[in-house]
Structures are given as C-alpha cells and as structure tokens.
Amino acid sequence: MVIAREKKILVVDDETSILTMLKEIFSSEGYTVRTAESAEEALNILDGESIKVMFFDLRLPTMSGIDLCWKIREKDQISIIYAFTGYSTYYGLLECRAAGFDDFFVKPVETKLLLQAAHDAFEKLERWKVRYYELV
Amino acid sequence: MKIVESEKSESKDKDNQGALQDLLFAVLDAMPHAVLGLKDRLIISANHAVETVFGWKPEELVGQSTRVLYRTDEEFEEIAKRFYPALEQRRTFFDEFPCRHKDGRDIVCMVGASRVGELLKERMIVATYEDITARKRAEEELREYRGYLEKLVDVRTNDLKKANELLKHEIIEREQAEELYKTLAEKSITAVFIIQDRKFRFINTTAISYAGYTPEELIGKDSMILVHPEDREAVKKKASEMLRGKDTTPYEYRIVNKQGQVRWIMQTITSIQYEGKRAILGNAMDISDRKRAEEEQHRREKLQSVLEIAGTVCHEMNQPMQIIAGYSELLLMKTSENDPIYKKLSAITEQIRRMSTITRKLMMIKDYKTQDYIGFSRIIDIHDDSDIDSEGSEKKL
Numbered sequence: 415m416v417i418a419r420e421k422k423i424l425v426v427d428d429e430t431s432i433l434t435m436l437k438e439i440f441s442s443e444g445y446t447v448r449t450a451e452s453a454e455e456a457l458n459i460l461d462g463e464s465i466k467v468m469f470f471d472l473r474l475p476t477m478s479g480i481d482l483c484w485k486i487r488e489k490d491q492i493s494i495i496y497a498f499t500g501y502s503t504y505y506g507l508l509e510c511r512a513a514g515f516d517d518f519f520v521k522p523v524e525t526k527l528l529l530q531a532a533h534d535a536f537e538k539l540e541r542w543k544v545r546y547y548e549l550v
Numbered sequence: 551m552k553i554v555e556s557e558k559s560e561s562k563d564k565d566n567q568g569a570l571q572d573l574l575f576a577v578l579d580a581m582p583h584a585v586l587g588l589k590d591r592l593i594i595s596a597n598h599a600v601e602t603v604f605g606w607k608p609e610e611l612v613g614q615s616t617r618v619l620y621r622t623d624e625e626f627e628e629i630a631k632r633f634y635p636a637l638e639q640r641r642t643f644f645d646e647f648p649c650r651h652k653d654g655r656d657i658v659c660m661v662g663a664s665r666v667g668e669l670l671k672e673r674m675i676v677a678t679y680e681d682i683t684a685r686k687r688a689e690e691e692l693r694e695y696r697g698y699l700e701k702l703v704d705v706r707t708n709d710l711k712k713a714n715e716l717l718k719h720e721i722i723e724r725e726q727a728e729e730l731y732k733t734l735a736e737k738s739i740t741a742v743f744i745i746q747d748r749k750f751r752f753i754n755t756t757a758i759s760y761a762g763y764t765p766e767e768l769i770g771k772d773s774m775i776l777v778h779p780e781d782r783e784a785v786k787k788k789a790s791e792m793l794r795g796k797d798t799t800p801y802e803y804r805i806v807n808k809q810g811q812v813r814w815i816m817q818t819i820t821s822i823q824y825e826g827k828r829a830i831l832g833n834a835m836d837i838s839d840r841k842r843a844e845e846e847q848h849r850r851e852k853l854q855s856v857l858e859i860a861g862t863v864c865h866e867m868n869q870p871m872q873i874i875a876g877y878s879e880l881l882l883m884k885t886s887e888n889d890p891i892y893k894k895l896s897a898i899t900e901q902i903r904r905m906s907t908i909t910r911k912l913m914m915i916k917d918y919k920t921q922d923y924i925g926f927s928r929i930i931d932i933h934d935d936s937d938i939d940s941e942g943s944e945k946k947l
Contacts (some may be wrong), residue, residue: 416712429869430871431873432872432873432876435872435873435876435877435880436876438876438877438880439876439880441884442880442884473865484581498868500864500868500869501864501865501868502859502874502913506935508837519914520868520910521868521869521871521906522868522871522874522875522876522902522905522906523872523875524879524903525875525876525877525879525880525883526879528876532784
C-alpha cells in the first residue's frame with residue numbers, strides 16, 4: 415500500500431501578504447504550508463510538529479531569521495532551511511551559510527525557483543531516507 | 551768785550567799782546583753766544599752777546615757772581631758739580647742747563663766750558679751760553695706732536711683693526727647666512743622659488759621635482775605656465791591678496807607637471823628684495839596625497855550613504871515586487887498560452903524581472919570609479935560598479 419506522505423513547508427515572514435502569496439504558490443503544488451509571522455511563532459509550530467523544509471525571511475521582529483536558523487540547527491542538522499531576504503550582500507550570504515541555511519534567495523524570487531527549491535528539498539530528504547530514522 | 555782793567559801794561563810786548571787781545575775781543579764780540587771769562591765763578595769778562603742771551607749788559611755782569619745767571623741756589627751749586635769735576639779731567643765740557651734771563655724768564659742754554667790753561671787753577675774757565683729755549687720748545691713741541699701723532703696712529707690703527715675684524719666677522723656671518731640660506735632653500739622639503747617680473751628666477755630641487763621640468767626649462771619662464779589653466783585667475787587673485795597682507799592663509803591650487811599629471815599644491819608667498827629688485831618668494835608643498843585622501847574619504851562617505859539608500863530601496867521595493875511576481879507567475883502557470891490574458895501576464899512578469907535586476911545591481915554597488923575622484927559630480931554607474939549582467943535597457947540610475 416502506498417500512502418501519499420504529507421509534504422510540509424514552514425514559511426516565516428513578518429509580512430502577511432507575502433505569507434498568503436507563498437502559501438498559495440506552495441499549496442498549488444500540493445504542499446502543506448504552515449506560516450508564522452515571527453521566529454517565536456515558528457519555534458512554537460516546530461515544537462508541535464515535524465517540518466523538514468523551511469523558508470525564512472531574514473528580517474523578522476525581535477529574533478532575526480539568522481538567529482532562528484542558529485537556534486534550530488542546535489538540535490536539527492537535517493532539515494532543509496532556505497533564507498530569502500529583501501536585501502543582502504556577499505557578507506549576508508556568508509552569515510547565512512554560517513548560521514546553517516542551505517540556500518539563499520534574494521527577493522523577488524521567481525516562483526519557478528521557489529517551487530524548484532521545495533521540490534529539491536523533498537527529493538533530498540527522500541534520498542537520505544530521513545523518514546526511516548525519524549518521524550517525518 | 552769788557553775786561554777787568556787792573557792789569558794793563560805799557561810795554562811794546564804788551565802792545566803786541568794788546569793787538570792780539572783786541573783781535574780776540576773782536577772775535578768774541580762777533581759770536582752770537584754769550585761768552586764769559588770766569589774765575590772761581592766770578593765773571594771777569596763778558597762779550598756783547600750776553601745781552602742777547604741774558605738781557606744783561608756786559609758791564610753789568612763783569613764783577614758779579616754767575617749766580618745771577620741761574621734760577622736757584624741749588625741749581626747754581628748743581629752746575630758747578632757737573633762742570634768743574636769734568637773740567638779737571640778734560641779741557642772742554644758741554645751740557646744743557648736751565649738759566650734765568652734778566653727779566654726773570656726761564657731759558658735753557660747749551661753751556662760750554664773750557665778751562666784756561668793745562669790745569670784748572672782757581673777755577674779759571676771760559677764759558678759759552680747758547681740760548682736753546684726756542685729750539686728746546688720746538689723740540690718739545692715736536693716730541694709732543696710726535697707723541698700725539700703716534701697716539702693718533704695707534705688709535706687709528708686700533709680703529710682700523712676693529713673695523714677690519716668687524717668686517718671680517720660680518721663677511722663670515724654673511725657667508726654663513728648665505729650658506730644657510732642656500733642650504734635652506736636648496737635642501738628644503740618644501741618647494742622654494744623666486745619670481746621676478748612674473749618669471750622664475752630661482753627654483754629649488756623640491757620645486758623641480760614637483761614640476762618635472764629641468765631648472766633650465768623653468769628659469770626665465772612665465773611663472774603661470776605650471777598652474778592649471780582653470781586655477782590661474784584664482785591663483786593671481788590669492789597671490790595679490792597675500793602680497794598686500796589681506797590674506798595670510800596658504801592657498802591651494804593645481805599644477806600640471808611636464809608629464810601632464812595634475813598635482814595639488816599648497817602655497818604661501820611673500821615680497822622680498824632679490825638682487826636689488828622687488829621679487830616674490832614662494833613656499834609650496836605638494837598636498838596631492840592629502841587631497842586624494844580627502845577625496846577618498848568623501849567618496850567613502852558618499853558610497854556609505856548610497857549603500858544605505860540602496861539597502862532601503864531594495865528592501866522596501868523587493869517585498870511588494872515579490873508579491874506581484876509571485877502572483878503573476880502563479881497566474882501564468884495556470885493560464886493557457888492561447889488565452890489572451892497570457893501575454894499580458896508575461897509582460898507583467900517580465901517587467902518585474904527587470905525591476906528585480908535593477909534592485910540586484912543596487913545591492914552589488916561596491917565602489918565609485920577611481921578616475922572620478924576629484925571635483926566632478928556624477929551619477930552612480932551601477933552597471934560598472936556591480937557584477938550583475940544588464941538585462942534592461944536603462945544604463946544609468
């Protein structure tokens with residue numbers, strides 16, 4: 415029996431219209447989308463459920479996307495985490511890599527690229543057979 | 551000639567003797583000096599000249615002691631002490647001696663004495679008195695004058711020596727000052743030059759190094775040839791103000807050297823006398839490095855503010871662009887290519903992409919073009935300054 419596994423994505427951005435738009439895009443491809451407007455809200459969601467693919471805006475109120483990534487990486491080295499930001503430079507890229515982001519996108523990101531990134535992430539997780547080791 | 555007449559004789563021999571005596575008397579009377587016959591200091595004969603020398607008539611003197619001819623008793627004794635012992639030894643003796651004229655005047659005489667006979671019996675002598683007062687005075691005056699002259703010569707010689715030493719000292723000082731000046735001017739790390747009649751008259755090594763010309767190429771040339779054409783009027787104005795003492799702050803301007811390089815110079819000038827004519831002494835420093843540093847600082851500050859604006863623009867613009875891009879691309883994916891709306895959606899998507907290219911270039915701004923560092927205002931060339939390939943048609947922001 416083949417059970418279609420739920421592919422969950424967590425999107426964090428302080429701007430609700432961005433969240434709405436991204437949710438619509440990912441949902442259109444069959445992904446389950448969780449949204450959070452702050453790092454704290456994101457951590458709460460992650461406490462309650464296992465999500466292995468994430469997109470964070472870097473500029474968030476109180477805790478930044480960078481710090482959120484550091485925090486998650488303390489316990490979770492497997493999840494695929496993407497940064498996307500309104501403005502960044504080479505040094506921003508370095509900081510993102512150091513914090514543990516897998517990739518880095520500068521807004522506006524093409525929808526195709528976002529979907530490709532999500533697709534690649536789940537393909538990787540599948541290849542790594544992550545679900546055999548932990549509950550996905 | 552007067553003589554004591556107590557021993558006159560009548561004999562023929564005595565006549566002959568008398569003729570001889572007359573002759574002797576005539577000779578004695580013809581003499582300009584006083585001639586006295588003395589016997590134990592008593593005057594026994596005197597010629598006419600005694601009157602000329604002493605003021606006494608011969609007849610007044612004959613029979614008197616020679617004491618009347620001297621000034622004091624002491625001197626009367628003194629001359630006896632000098633003469634008589636000498637005359638015992640030899641026939642004649644001469645000496646100068648002070649005497650007294652009848653009118654009380656002091657006179658100086660050259661006194662000569664010769665003893666009568668082989669031995670000095672009864673102190674019999676013939677004494678001659680020559681008045682040498684005038685000669686003595688002349689001699690004295692001459693001596694004094696010589697002394698005065700010698701002193702004068704000494705003083706003059708001294709003055710001359712001093713003047714000479716002063717001159718030598720001045721020459722040395724002057725030479726040292728000239729040497730110092732030369733060294734200062736030549737070895738100064740600042741440019742030093744002299745302009746006269748608007749032409750270079752002197753230019754030191756440092757100035758030469760700024761200008762890039764040889765001294766021969768500059769001496770005698772118009773002093774403005776080095777000044778950047780755009781700065782000439784300003785330099786003339788500043789120089790004139792500084793020479794009139796209106797402005798003492800150094801002024802800055804550009805020169806163009808032989809190699810065509812522009813260098814910034816900071817300068818002060820002052821009015822001097824050079825070889826007897828009014829001239830301008832200039833002191834200048836190459837401040838190109840400082841200017842460059844200032845420009846660099848200015849450029850950095852500008853870049854910083856540009857980066858800040860770029861950051862804000864990118865952030866603020868990219869958020870709404872993301873939403874438009876997201877939705878238009880989502881719609882495009884769900885629309886058939888045959889649908890009339892498809893082309894319009896494509897256009898929206900394309901324009902968003904163009905806009906995103908621009909914001910990406912803004913993010914990549916790193917620097918200004920270095921050749922723009924002095925004095926020109928320009929817009930930022932984001933296509934040259936950033937690494938993103940141009941997709942749009944706009945070249946400048």
